[in-house]
Amino acid sequence: MSQPEARFTIRSLFVTAAVTIAVTVIALQVSGRINHPGDQSDGPIGEFTAIHVTPGDEFRMSPKPSELHAACEQGFLAVASDADHEFRGILVDYKNRGVRCRPANQAAPSPATEAR
Known part of the structure; x- marks a missing residue:
């Protein structure tokens, strides 16, 4: 019995795969399905969750910092990266309002002062 004849060469299969990938990417680009973000300076850099801590209550969090x-x-x-010193962003709430803070050496304002 003779060996079966190869219908396609490996080279033609690779070329077909490459052309298929290229045509798919071009079609997705033309139809607008591929999103290219423009200005990344305003984008979210992470998602944070606040844990309400009351005296005497225990809470769980990862031991790794x-x-x-x-x-x-x-x-x-501001939240900054330990690895990249240029990476820094101001923390805002869901309405894009900045979260206030005070330096450690500054005294806490009294409730009467804040009401003004």
Whole structure:
């Protein structure tokens, strides 16, 4: 018995796969299905969750620290990366309002002062 004849060569299969991928990417680009973000300076850099802590209550969190640290920048809380010193962003709430902070050496304002 003779061996079966190869219908397609490996080279033609690779070329077909490459052309198929290229045509798919072009079609997705033309139809607008591929999103290219423009200005990334305003984008979210992470998602944070606040844990309400009351005296005497226990809470659970990971024992490993994150690679971020907080700093007070011009009266607002900034989150910065430990690895990249240029990576820093101001923490805002769901309405895009900055979270206030005060430097450690500044005294806490009294409730009467804040009401003004």
